[in-house]
Amino acid sequence: MRHTLPIAPQFYVTAPQPCPYLEGRMERKLFTALQGEGVEQLNDSLSQQGFRRSQNVLYRPxxxxxxxxxxxxxxxxxxxxTRSQRKTLNRSRHLERRATSPxxxxxxxxxxxxxxxSRHADGGMADMDVFEYAAMxxxxxxxxRVVEYLHPDTGDLTAVSLTDVLEDGLSMVYSFYAPDHPKDSLGTFMVLDxxxxxxxxxxxxxYxxxxxxxxxxxxxxAKFSGLEIYLGGQWQALTRPEDFSAEDHPLDNAPIAEQVANIQLPQSGNKRR
Known part of the structure; x- marks a missing residue:
């Protein structure tokens, strides 16, 4: 009988492009394909190390x-x-939650x-057509899962979250909602739900x-209590958001080869139960 060894995922780096969050910055992503055997274990392991999923790709800045x-x-x-978050939850609790296949x-x-x-007309996703949305x-x-929130009387779709189920939690991959009710804080409501x-x-x-x-x-x-951030190779509680700044020194970042070497991959044979 012939045995084949599992192939370790290969990591790549994207070309620099304008950062969508901080003006004047350039972003670059480290990524790998999510394919083959053990994809759930790989997704679980890398999500716990700061990676995010986009379709069949895992990436982190x-x-x-x-x-x-x-x-x-x-x-x-x-x-x-908080008191404000309790009001947000109660204000939209009448919405009917429906979780479906993706x-x-x-x-x-x-x-x-x-x-x-309404919210991101100049963002990187602004030109997505229906086929690109379906792929996402x-x-x-x-x-x-696709978690939908509908108005109970009209059945109108009010908010949606594409959510991954990990071994240790839920990952909110992408969320969107009706923009014409800003006082309802629907984005916050979905996180609370x-x-x-x-x-x-x-x-x-x-996540x-x-x-x-x-x-x-x-x-x-940063307004959610219990928030943790992945920093220095480990998760730690974010107790003082004001201590963090967007100002960084280029020598703060490890070389790509060192970053890849420090990634912990799931052991062969470890399967989710």
Whole structure:
């Protein structure tokens, strides 16, 4: 009988392009393909090391002169809602939650376009057509869900989150919502609801993507208690957001080869139960 050894994932670096979060900066990503056997184990392991999923790719920032982007997650057990967050949760609790398989619909895309046109008209996703949107939702090799929130009386789609189910939590890959009710804070509501979902499922974390000090787009994440950031190769509680700055020295960042060498890959044969 012939035995084949598992092939270790190969890591690559994207070409520099304008940063979507900090004006005047250039971003670069370290990435690998999410394919073959053991994709769930690889996704779990790299998510715990600050990587994010986009379709069949796992990536994390690896900028040459900036390390402002910090992967963030909420420790569900340590989370305590603020008074404002409790009001947000109660204000939209009437919405009906529906979790489905990762399948794109016309209603989702219509809401997605309204959201982009209102909130991110000049962003990198502004030109996405319906086929690219469908690929974002449906091209996933792991356990993913589309969590929809609908108005109970009209059935109108109000908010959507593409969510991955990890071994230790929920990862909110991408979320969007109706932009014409800003006082409802629907983005915050979805995070709060995912904390409840994770708690009910016995999952310890909700992964939020990146917190970027100095970026107005990402600043809201620091408002959640129990927030942890991935820094120096480990997760640590974010107790004083004001201590962090977007100002960095280029020598703060390790060379790409050193970054790759420090990535911990799942051991062969370790399977999720």
């Amino acid at each position: 690896s900028c040459s002169e900036c390390s402002a982007c910090l992967s963030a997650r909420i420790d569900v057990a340590a989370f305590e809602p 399948w794109a619909t016309e209603d989702q895309y219509a809401l997605f376009r309204r959201y982009l046109d 939702i449906e091209e996933t090799p792991i356990r993913s 995912h904390i409840e979902i994770a708690r009910e499922a016995g999952l310890p974390y909700v 939020l993507g990146y917190w970027v000090p100095g970026s107005q787009k990402m600043g809201y994440k």
